[in-house]
Amino acid sequence: MIPRHRIVALVAGLLLALAARGQTxxxxxxxxxxxDAAIENAIRQRFARSKxxxxxxxxxxxxxxxxxxxxxNVVQRKSAATRMAKGAGAKKVVNxxxxxxxxxxxxxxxxxxxxxxAQVKRSEVQR
Numbered sequence: 001m002i003p004r005h006r007i008v009a010l011v012a013g014l015l016l017a018l019a020a021r022g023q024t025x026x027x028x029x030x031x032x033x034x035x036d037a038a039i040e041n042a043i044r045q046r047f048a049r050s051k052x053x054x055x056x057x058x059x060x061x062x063x064x065x066x067x068x069x070x071x072x073n074v075v076q077r078k079s080a081a082t083r084m085a086k087g088a089g090a091k092k093v094v095n096x097x098x099x100x101x102x103x104x105x106x107x108x109x110x111x112x113x114x115x116x117x118a119q120v121k122r123s124e125v126q127r
Contacts, residue, residue, distance in 0.1 A: 011070070011122065014077075016098060019095065030113065033063075034099045035064070035097050036059070036061040036062055036063065037121075039058055039061045039064065039066065039071070039088055039089045039090055040060065042057050042063040042088035042089060043061070043066060043068075043084060043085050043088045043090065044054075044059055045088075046084040046087065046088055047059070047081070047084065049082065050080065051056075051074075051077070052072075052077045052080055052081055052084070053108065055070055055071065055072045055074075055077060057069065057070035057072075057097060058070055058082060059085070063091075064089075064091035064092065065090065065091060065093070065094060066085040066088075066090035066093045066094070067093075067094045068081050068082070068085060068094070068095050068096065068097055069096045069097065070092065070096075071097070071098045071099075071100065072092060072097055072098070072100065073100045073102065073103045074099075074101055074103055075099050075103050075107045077093075077097070077107075078095060078097045078099055081095060081097055082095050093122070121124070
């Protein structure tokens, strides 16, 4: 059996080592980890393959939480950016994308006039 004073010394040493690194037990280390870098890279690749890439959003990932910033002239790109980040592995997304006032007015006008796409029932389609 290990003497009690050795266990206390081990625990104290562990706590001192964590304190020296700026950590506390149960909390992740501050700063991006290799996993965060992989998630950030995956998000950027998804943006590059989509129309959202044209807006050149900035992405930061820390502790699995993605922060997206930028401006857009298309309302749907804000929500699409959140979906892409979650799909790339982010646990949580802080979306700070600003939608232009012109885009907001256009979206509001589209809602006021009804649906933008023609809807056809399957029974109306000739085969």
